[in-house]
Structure formats: C-alpha cells, structure tokens
Amino acid sequence: MTNQTVPEKLQPKDFASDQEVRWCPGCGDYAILKAVHKTLAEIGATVEGTVFVSGIGCAARFPYYMSTYGFHTIHGRAAAVATGVKLANPDLDIWVVGGDGDSLSIGGNHLMHALRRNIDMNYLLFNNEIYGLTKGQYSPTSRIGTKSPSTPTGSIDTPVNAAAFALGCGARFVARSGDIMQAHLVQTLTKAHGHKGMSFVEIMQNCIVYNDNVFGHFMEKKVQKDAQILLEHGQPLRFGADGQKGLVLDPKTLSLKVATVGEDATEDDILVHDETNAVLAGLLARMEPPHFPVAMGVLYNNPAAQTYDQEMKTQMAAATSESQGKLEDLLTRGHTWTVS
Amino acid sequence: MDGAAVTQTSEHAHLVAEAAVVRFAGDSGDGMQLTGGRFTLATALAGNDLATFPDFPAEIRAPIGTTFGVSAFQINFGGRKIKTVGDQLDVLVAMNPAALKVNLDDLKAGGLIIADNGTFNDKNLRKAGYEENPLENGSLANFKLLSVDMSKMTLEAVKEFGVTNKEGLRTKNMWALGLIYWMYDRERAETIAWLQQKFAKREDIASANVAALNAGHAFGETIEQQSEIRPVHVPPAPIDAGLYRAVTGTQAVAWGLTAGAMLANQRMVFCSYPITPASALLHTLAELRHYNVETFQAEDEIAAVCAALGASYAGSIGVTSSSGPGVALKTEALGLGISTELPLVVVNSQRGGPSTGLPTKTEQSDLFQSVWGRNGDAPLCVLATRSPSDCFETAVEAVRIAIKFMTPVILLTDGFLANASEPWQIPDLTKMEPFPTQFATDPEGFEPFSRNPDTLARPWAKPGTPGLEHRIGGIEKQDGSGHISYDPQNHHKMTMLRAEKIQRIAGDVPEQAVDLGTTTGKLAVVGWGSTYGPISRAVTVARAEGLDVSHIHLRHIWPLPRNLKDLLSGYEQILVPEMNTGQLVKLLRAEYLLPAEGLNKISGQPFKVAELDAAIRARLS
Ligand SMILES: Cc1ncc(C[n+]2csc(CCOP(=O)(O)OP(=O)(O)O)c2C)c(N)n1
Ligand code: SF4
Ligand SMILES: [Mg+2]
Numbered sequence: 001m002t003n004q005t006v007p008e009k010l011q012p013k014d015f016a017s018d019q020e021v022r023w024c025p026g027c028g029d030y031a032i033l034k035a036v037h038k039t040l041a042e043i044g045a046t047v048e049g050t051v052f053v054s055g056i057g058c059a060a061r062f063p064y065y066m067s068t069y070g071f072h073t074i075h076g077r078a079a080a081v082a083t084g085v086k087l088a089n090p091d092l093d094i095w096v097v098g099g100d101g102d103s104l105s106i107g108g109n110h111l112m113h114a115l116r117r118n119i120d121m122n123y124l125l126f127n128n129e130i131y132g133l134t135k136g137q138y139s140p141t142s143r144i145g146t147k148s149p150s151t152p153t154g155s156i157d158t159p160v161n162a163a164a165f166a167l168g169c170g171a172r173f174v175a176r177s178g179d180i181m182q183a184h185l186v187q188t189l190t191k192a193h194g195h196k197g198m199s200f201v202e203i204m205q206n207c208i209v210y211n212d213n214v215f216g217h218f219m220e221k222k223v224q225k226d227a228q229i230l231l232e233h234g235q236p237l238r239f240g241a242d243g244q245k246g247l248v249l250d251p252k253t254l255s256l257k258v259a260t261v262g263e264d265a266t267e268d269d270i271l272v273h274d275e276t277n278a279v280l281a282g283l284l285a286r287m288e289p290p291h292f293p294v295a296m297g298v299l300y301n302n303p304a305a306q307t308y309d310q311e312m313k314t315q316m317a318a319a320t321s322e323s324q325g326k327l328e329d330l331l332t333r334g335h336t337w338t339v340s
Numbered sequence: 341m342d343g344a345a346v347t348q349t350s351e352h353a354h355l356v357a358e359a360a361v362v363r364f365a366g367d368s369g370d371g372m373q374l375t376g377g378r379f380t381l382a383t384a385l386a387g388n389d390l391a392t393f394p395d396f397p398a399e400i401r402a403p404i405g406t407t408f409g410v411s412a413f414q415i416n417f418g419g420r421k422i423k424t425v426g427d428q429l430d431v432l433v434a435m436n437p438a439a440l441k442v443n444l445d446d447l448k449a450g451g452l453i454i455a456d457n458g459t460f461n462d463k464n465l466r467k468a469g470y471e472e473n474p475l476e477n478g479s480l481a482n483f484k485l486l487s488v489d490m491s492k493m494t495l496e497a498v499k500e501f502g503v504t505n506k507e508g509l510r511t512k513n514m515w516a517l518g519l520i521y522w523m524y525d526r527e528r529a530e531t532i533a534w535l536q537q538k539f540a541k542r543e544d545i546a547s548a549n550v551a552a553l554n555a556g557h558a559f560g561e562t563i564e565q566q567s568e569i570r571p572v573h574v575p576p577a578p579i580d581a582g583l584y585r586a587v588t589g590t591q592a593v594a595w596g597l598t599a600g601a602m603l604a605n606q607r608m609v610f611c612s613y614p615i616t617p618a619s620a621l622l623h624t625l626a627e628l629r630h631y632n633v634e635t636f637q638a639e640d641e642i643a644a645v646c647a648a649l650g651a652s653y654a655g656s657i658g659v660t661s662s663s664g665p666g667v668a669l670k671t672e673a674l675g676l677g678i679s680t681e682l683p684l685v686v687v688n689s690q691r692g693g694p695s696t697g698l699p700t701k702t703e704q705s706d707l708f709q710s711v712w713g714r715n716g717d718a719p720l721c722v723l724a725t726r727s728p729s730d731c732f733e734t735a736v737e738a739v740r741i742a743i744k745f746m747t748p749v750i751l752l753t754d755g756f757l758a759n760a761s762e763p764w765q766i767p768d769l770t771k772m773e774p775f776p777t778q779f780a781t782d783p784e785g786f787e788p789f790s791r792n793p794d795t796l797a798r799p800w801a802k803p804g805t806p807g808l809e810h811r812i813g814g815i816e817k818q819d820g821s822g823h824i825s826y827d828p829q830n831h832h833k834m835t836m837l838r839a840e841k842i843q844r845i846a847g848d849v850p851e852q853a854v855d856l857g858t859t860t861g862k863l864a865v866v867g868w869g870s871t872y873g874p875i876s877r878a879v880t881v882a883r884a885e886g887l888d889v890s891h892i893h894l895r896h897i898w899p900l901p902r903n904l905k906d907l908l909s910g911y912e913q914i915l916v917p918e919m920n921t922g923q924l925v926k927l928l929r930a931e932y933l934l935p936a937e938g939l940n941k942i943s944g945q946p947f948k949v950a951e952l953d954a955a956i957r958a959r960l961s
Contacts, residue, residue, distance in 0.1 A: 019823065048806040048809055051654075063813070064813075064824065067809055069810065070810075070812070071811070071812055071813065072814065073646065073649075074673060074676050077643070080643035080647050081647065081650035083636075084609065084611060084652075084658060085653060085803070086654075087634060087636055087654075087656075088650070110639065113638075315629065316634055320632055325630040325631040325632075327631070330595060330628070332585070332766060334585065335381060337385055337583075338582070338583050339580065339582060340581050
C-alpha cells in the first residue's frame with residue numbers, strides 16, 4: 001500500500017503571485033483578477049500546467065499577478081506567442097489577456113488568425129474602450145465622438161464590435177461579461193475554459209482614470225435589468241425589470257425586435273437562445289443600446305471537430321511513430337556517390 | 341579566371357582543360373534545370389569537383405520565348421578544387437533566341453555557342469528583341485558557333501516511338517545533354533536509368549528521351565569529323581575519399597537545423613512566412629515531420645518570430661526564417677528574445693535591398709541589421725555561412741549556441757547560397773558531439789534570472805515543471821529573481837550582463853584560422869558569407885604566383901573571434917570585399933581601430949574572381 005496523497009485542490013488565493021498589484025485603485029482589472037483566481041480554483045487548474053500570455057497595456061500586466069507560468073510579451077503579439085507555446089506543448093492550459101488596443105488595434109491580425117485556426121486556448125479581452133497604459137487616447141472600440149488627448153474634438157472613426165469581429169473571424173466560442181459581474185464572469189470563464197478550441201471572452205472593464213463609467217448605461221445596477229440580456233442556452237431571450245421584455249425575429253427584415261409579452265408578443269413569439277446558432281449569435285452581438293439590450297453571457301458555443309494544435313499533434317505523432325527518422329537517413333536521401 | 345581555359349592539346353583530337361564552365365539556357369519550359377541537374381551528377385560521378393547555380397526567371401509564368409522567361413543553369417567543373425560557379429562561360433547552350441540574348445555577355449571570347457536554330461524563327465527573334473538572326477549575320481564572329489536544328493533532329497530521333505510532336509519536342513533538352521555528354525566524355529548510363537525510372541509509366545516517353553540523348557551524343561561524333569569542335573577532357577579532381585551528395589545551401593541549412601535539434605534532443609518548431617529566397621527552407625523543413633520538425637506557416641513575419649519564441653519559452657527550440665524585409669518585421673520580437681533570454685534561431689537569406697529591392701538577387705547588406713538593428717542595447721549572436729556545404733555545420737552551431745547561451749542567434753545566408761549547389765562529403769554523424777538540453781527542474785533556490793558562472797546563461801525552465809512557476813517579459817527585470825525592476829543600477833548591470841554573455845560565446849568557439857596563406861604578411865583578404873568562393877580562388881591563384889596574400893573568412897560575425905584583432909594586426913594591409921557598401925569593414929574598424937579597406941560590389945551578383953584578382957594585385961604591386 002502506498003501512501004499516496006491526493007493533491008489538494010488549490011484555493012483562489014493560491015493563484016495569486018507575491019507581486020504587488022499596480023493597477024490604479026478602483027480599476028476594473030482587480031475584479032477580473034479575482035474572478036480568474038476563483039475560476040482557476042473552481043476548474044481545478046494547476047499552477048504548473050497553466051500559462052498566462054499577454055501583450056502590453058494595463059490589462060497585459062495580468063501575468064505578473066498570477067502564481068502560474070506567465071509571459072508578458074510585446075504589444076499586440078500575445079496571440080502569436082501563445083500559438084507557439086501551444087504548438088510546442090499542447091498539454092498546457094493557456095490563457096491570453098489583452099486590452100482593446102492590444103487585441104484589436106496592433107494585434108488585430110494575430111487575433112483574427114488565432115481565432116480562425118482555432119488554437120485551443122482562452123482569450124480574454126479587457127475592453128475599457130480606451131488606451132489605459134499610454135494615458136487615455138481613444139481606442140478602436142471607443143464610440144464615435146470620444147474625446148481624448150489625441151481626439152480633443154471627438155473621435156470620428158467607427159468602432160469595432162469585439163464580439164462581432166470574433167464571430168467574423170470564425171471563432172467557435174464567443175462570450176461577454178463584465179468586471180462587476182463577479183458570479184457571471186466566473187461562470188462565463190468556466191464555460192470558456194470548458195470549450196474545446198479557442199474561446200473568446202470580451203470583458204467590459206472600467207478604466208476609472210481615463211474612461212470612467214463608459215459602460216454605465218448598461219452596467220450600472222439601476223439600469224442593468226433593462227439594458228442587458230443575460231443569455232442562457234435553451235432559455236427564452238427575455239429581459240427587463242419584470243422579465244416581460246423579450247427578443248423576437250422580424251422575418252421580413254431578418255432582424256431582431258424588442259417586444260413585450262402580453263403587449264405586442266406572446267410567450268411563444270420570444271426567441272429561444274441557441275448558442276450553437278451562428279446567425280443568432282451575430283444578431284445578438286450587434287445589439288446596442290438604447291434600442292436594444294446588450295447581450296451578455298455565451299453568444300456562441302459550437303466546438304469544431306478539431307483544433308489546430310490537436311490536428312498538428314496527431315500529424316506529428318503519426319509522422320514520428322511510423323518512422324522516427326534517423327539523421328543519417330536524411331542526409332543520404334536521394335542521390336549519393338562514393339569517392340574512393 | 342575560374343573555369344580556366346583549355347590548357348593543352350593531347351595527341352588525339354581531345355583537348356584537355358583544367359576546368360570548364362557550361363551554361364544551359366532556354367525557355368522556362370525547356371527543362372534546363374533538370375538538364376543541368378543530370379549533367380551535375382554525371383560530372384560528379386566522373387570525379388570532377390564542381391559548383392552549380394540555377395538562374396530562374398523572376399516571373400512565375402513568363403510568356404514563351406521572352407527574355408524574362410529564360411531559365412538557366414550554370415556549372416563549373418574541373419580537375420582541381422572548384423570554389424565558384426565560374427566568371428565566364430566556355431560553353432553556352434541556347435535553346436532559343438531569348439536565351440542567347442540574355443546570356444551572351446557572360447560567354448568568354450572564343451567560347452562555344454550551341455544554338456537550336458530550329459527556334460530562331462521570326463516570331464522568336466522578335467520576342468527576344470533581335471532585328472535579324474544573330475546566327476546568320478556574322479554578329480557572333482568572336483565566338484565559335486555550332487548552329488543545329490535540334491528541334492528537327494530530336495523529332496527525327498523520337499519518330500519511331502509514336503509520341504506526339506509536342507512530347508517529342510520536350511525531349512530536346514536530352515538531345516542537348518547528349519551532345520554535352522559527348523563533348524565532355526560523360527557516361528550516359530546513369531541518366532538513362534534515371535529516365536527509365538522517371539517515365540516508368542510511359543515507356544514511349546522514356547524511350548523517346550533516351551533516343552534523344554543518344555542522338556545528341558551521336559551527333560557529336562559526326563561533327564568531330566566536320567568541324568573545329570572537339571571533345572574536351574577534364575581530368576578528375578583530387579577529392580577526399582568518402583560518401584558524397586549534392587546540396588544546396590537551403591538543404592544544408594534545413595538539415596543542419598534538424599541535426600542541431602536532434603543533437604540537443606529537442607523538437608524543432610519552425611515558424612515562417614513565405615518570402616523569396618527564404619521560402620524554400622520552409623518547404624524543405626515541412627517535409628521533415630518524421631525527424632521531429634514541426635513547421636508553422638504564420639500570418640506574417642511578426643507572428644512567425646513570436647510563435648517561434650513562444651515555442652522556445654515552452655521548451656522546444658524555436659526557429660524562424662525570412663529575408664531582409666521580413667527580418668525587419670521581426671526586430672521587436674528579437675528584442676523580447678534578448679530581454680527574456682530565450683534560445684531562438686533566425687535564418688536570414690539575404691537579398692538585394694532596401695525595401696523590396698531585388699528579391700531574386702543576392703547581396704550581403706544585412707550585417708548591420710543583424711548586429712545592431714534593434715532598439716536598446718540589444719546584443720545577440722550572428723553567424724554567417726560561406727558555402728552550400730558549410731551551411732550544415734553553421735546551422736548546427738547556431739542551434740548549439742542558442743541553447744547553451746540562452747540567446748537569439750541570427751544565421752546569415754544569402755540568395756546565392758540558398759540556390760547554389762556543390763558536392764558535399766556527408767559528415768560522420770557519430771563524430772558530432774551531442775549537446776542534450778538541460779532543463780531546470782529543481783525548485784530548490786530556483787531563480788529564473790540566476791546565471792551559469794561560465795556562460796552567464798540563465799536556466800531554461802519550461803512551463804509544466806512543478807515548483808518553477810515564474811513570469812518573464814520584456815520589462816527590465818531584477819538580476820536573479822526576474823521581478824520587474826526599474827532600479828537604475830540594476831538596469832546598468834543587466835545591460836552589461838547581456839552584453840558580456842554574448843561576448844563569452846567567443847570563448848566557446850575556435851579561434852579564427854587563416855583559410856589560405858600565412859598568419860602575418862603583406863595583405864589579408866577578409867571576407868564573410870558567400871564571397872568565400874571567389875576570394876578563395878583569387879587568393880589561390882595569386883599565391884601560386886608568389887604574391888604575399890592570405891585569406892581569412894569569418895563565420896562568427898558577432899561576437900568576433902577572440903584572436904581576430906591580434907591576427908589582423910599582423911598584416912600590412914587588410915582588404916574586405918563585400919556585396920554591400922562596407923559593413924564588415926566598418927565593424928572591424930570600429931572594434932579594432934585597424935585600417936581595413938573595403939572592396940564593394942552591389943550589383944546583385946557575386947564577385948568575379950577576376951575582380952578580386954585585380955584588387956589584390958593593385959595592392960601588392
Ligand atoms: C510597439 C508598441 N507600440 C506602442 C506601444 C505603446 N502602448 C502600450 S500599451 C498601448 C495601448 C494600451 O491600450 P489597451 O491595449 O487597450 O490596454 P489597456 O492599457 O487599456 O488595458 C500602447 C499604444 C508599445 N508598448 N509598443
Ligand atoms: S489607467 Fe485605467 S485601465 Fe489602467 S490601471 Fe488605471 S484604471 Fe486601470
Ligand atoms: Mg484598453
């Protein structure tokens with residue numbers, strides 16, 4: 001009989017590093033960090049098997065505050081570095097963290113390709129609609145008219161919708177949550193982790209210094225119920241303080257409409273959320289206040305048959321098992337001759 | 341100079357030459373590369389030393405008969421060591437007017453043109469830009485001309501096999517090859533066996549090709565009676581006994597990287613983005629999965645280097661490759677590799693620059709980019725290969741240094757080396773010292789930025805190892821612990837440590853040797869990269885005439901070899917030929933305060949031996 005000790009399940013605090021956290025007091029990043037610690041404990045992650053990879057930005061400081069392995073890389077390139085980590089060791093559990101600038105401006109290309117390749121890792125985009133670390137310039141997710149040091153008279157370019165972008169890139173898991181939605185965030189991250197393939201989670205994050213309350217119109221407690229719709233797979237798409245509002249499909253325009261049960265719709269008219277439906281996910285992703293609630297939760301979850309890294313692993317295993325090549329064979333392949 | 345002239349006439353009508361340079365040129369569809377490849381093998385089997393270079397058209401599918409659609413293959417072979425593909429041609433095989441037009445300038449005076457006059461019709465002449473037929477207007481009087489209707493004679497020879505006209509004409513290259521085989525007295529057996537195997541499923545085509553080859557050969561025997569054209573005997577060269585094969589620089593780099601990874605007991609993760617002339621390395625390695633090589637075609641060069649670095653972080657040897665513009669894109673990530681002190685190999689197949697420059701032409705103008713081209717004080721190791729066969733050993737060395745010193749290593753090759761080929765004595769692998777990777781595993785006192793006292797390398801601790809969890813990044817880190825540090829003294833110390841670590845590589849590699857000549861003297865010619873062949877040949881010739889000149893060729897560009905300053909100080913003059921405006925020469929002057937002088941050529945073409953010969957003589961007379 002051996003005295004095997006079952007490794008104790010780690011607690012959230014076990015995932016915190018000994019480094020002093022240097023985000024501004026009141027920054028939404030703190031709450032996300034806490035949710036991630038909790039999630040890792042809940043899913044039974046190990047510190048040695050988990051790697052956090054990030055680019056540059058306030059959000060990208062994240063790995064330093066984790067007790068796992070971590071790689072703080074360069075601006076915009078985290079997805080590319082993480083791809084290499086996963087290629088070299090597909091058994092690692094990889095989380096990528098990036099801000100909206102990091103992920104969608106300088107790093108948009110890498111994010112797109114990682115998503116379409118479907119590398120099995122989790123991508124967390126901390127969206128604060130601003131460049132935090134460089135002191136408050138507008139970002140590719142900033143709404144038109146955003147005043148910032150680089151746009152004193154208001155920004156004029158159309159923002160990118162992160163979730164719609166991810167869906168357009170072929171992502172198979174797209175979700176949204178927010179820094180102040182602790183329980184929802186932990187739940188969403190857990191689902192993201194459970195997805196086989198690349199998962200993409202947009203987290204609404206408040207930058208208290210440069211863009212305070214930019215999500216207030218749908219994140220604040222008093223408006224939350226009417227301005228958000230919490231998605232649940234298989235459940236009717238209903239929201240509102242009294243739960244009477246819901247989403248219906250207008251078949252003539254192929255678009256969503258907000259209706260009220262008992263007024264302009266019956267219970268049966270209300271759409272039921274199907275997270276495997278890509279068309280519905282696209283419609284939900286594009287809903288914006290004030291006419292629509294913001295869709296929060298899992299918009300799309302439809303795992304592909306294979307992930308890039310698994311496919312590569314299979315091919316490598318097949319190639320190396322059938323004939324683990326000897327170097328001498330390689331060098332003498334093709335035509336050789338002997339000089340005596 | 342290289343590819344010496346016919347030196348004597350023997351009793352039989354045979355001429356004897358120490359070496360000869362032949363170029364096969366024709367339309368892209370004429371099979372010139374294949375023809376050259378067969379001639380190369382027959383020549384190697386005949387015991388000559390040799391060097392070859394293909395010249396592909398820059399356009400993918402250029403219209404038939406145009407000058408920009410000409411494809412050529414050059415071979416220099418001889419009864420002595422052959423170090424270049426030859427300055428000037430002894431024989432030019434021109435399958436159409438465009439091939440003659442494009443290549444005639446390289447034919448030496450009195451050289452032989454073998455032209456297929458069956459293609460010199462109005463249409464083709466016009467496409468090549470000839471107003472009249474050069475075969476008939478006396479414009480080739482400075483050369484020997486063998487004008488034959490190869491097309492017609494080939495069709496005649498293959499008639500009996502029932503192949504179509506088009507199929508028959510496609511065997512014309514074998515007719516030309518047969519004629520050259522006659523001229524240089526090569527065996528046809530190997531080529532015949534190869535044709536039979538290649539066309540095993542089309543016996544008629546196989547027979548037609550063999551018949552064309554034999555007909556070309558037979559034609560040679562008939563002209564011997566009727567013209568001044570004679571077969572030339574090129575005696576075998578003294579070649580070390582052993583097993584040989586032909587390699588291009590690209591193949592040798594691919595195999596060297598693979599060998600390096602095997603010796604390190606590592607999987608190689610090779611990440612790249614297509615670019616001329618580096619793509620061939622990606623293609624070659626993509627076929628080597630069963631040698632534990634994983635290849636990844638990234639979305640751009642930035643992603644390629646980042647993925648390679650990620651792979652190294654995760655505990656494989658990450659390798660990326662590109663050419664100048666692509667390497668420029670990798671710059672920032674190289675800085676990250678230097679700062680996080682991870683192993684990484686970057687292969688740069690240099691091409692003409694700046695910007696898109698001359699993608700298909702060779703240059704060595706990325707030395708500064710390699711040694712200095714990053715923000716911050718960002719030292720790394722730079723190696724340069726000198727010849728196709730040298731690529732193997734240098735690539736192994738790049739992997740070894742990257743791992744031993746935990747550093748990015750740039751391996752410089754160029755467009756010429758990538759495509760050029762030469763015979764290579766296959767090394768005895770049992771004599772290669774393995775250097776199995778030592779990963780950190782012991783949590784006791786582990787610090788990610790502690791250092792090996794000899795190499796100053798930090799430990800390689802890969803994710804997945806219990807107890808070694810740590811965070812790294814591009815922000816300055818505390819010596820030892822690796823924690824973020826903005827401390828001024830620490831930054832100074834870390835900067836010096838990173839530089840010192842790279843300098844210590846010089847202590848780990850052999851001292852610089854003199855390739856040809858003496859360790860002191862009147863003139864040292866110092867080169868790096870693919871100028872090796874022409875410099876070596878020029879110095880050989882000059883020394884044979886008693887000139888006091890030596891050849892030193894650098895593999896280690898950064899750090900420079902530890903004895904180089906002392907060595908160079910022993911010569912009265914130092915000449916540094918480079919295919920750039922003077923990069924190594926500035927490095928040597930800056931480091932050593934020595935009066936080194938540059939010799940520069942930036943034409944997209946290798947130095948000719950004659951150019952170097954003239955430069956040497958000018959300094960010694
Ligand atoms: C190559 C490069 N360009 C620019 C920067 C400067 N920079 C650092 S972070 C950043 C934007 C940060 O915004 P975001 O990604 O949204 O992250 P946040 O700070 O808001 O969390 C910029 C422009 C850099 N570090 N590297
Ligand atoms: S600047 Fe904004 S995003 Fe950055 S730490 Fe401060 S509050 Fe957070
Ligand atoms: Mg931001």
